Amino acid sequence: MTDKAIAPKYRRASGSSLIEALADALTSIKAEDKLTDLELANFLGKDGQDSGKAYRTGYAEMPVTAFLRGCEVWNGRFANGALALIGMKLVPLDAGNINDRASLSALTRLLLELSVALEDGEITHDELTAMKTAIEEAGKVVDRLRSPSLKVVGE
16 A cells, blocks of 8 residues: 555554564664663563564564553663554653743754755755754654643643
8 A cells, every 4th residue: 555645644554564664773772772582571571582583573473461561661762663654653751841841942943854844846855964963852842731730821
């Protein structure tokens, strides 16, 4: 279902592509954190090097408890590649702990960077890469505003 006429909202990811995305994430985490397959398995609440290797290579589908343990330990770094395939992302509940004044600054900073990037009529990959920090900070503000635990002054 790679037809561009189909809105991304209505696309479905195959099970194998979801497993592959999680395997890719585990491969990156293993390399970045200098972990062994046994350590991966332990973080996922499993015993034995074979489990870590099976999940990292995509040879085995992990149980929901292992997936949730991975989310607990590595947050979106682990899950967001797979979740993006179904139009979602993982964000810690405290991701948006930022005060109202800093929130306005973060959003304004992103708007300024977007405005400058759009002066020539398009935003390039390099421009998006350069504004990664501003995008992440503004994203935290938006996540905070979506949070059901947001306390509104005057209530």
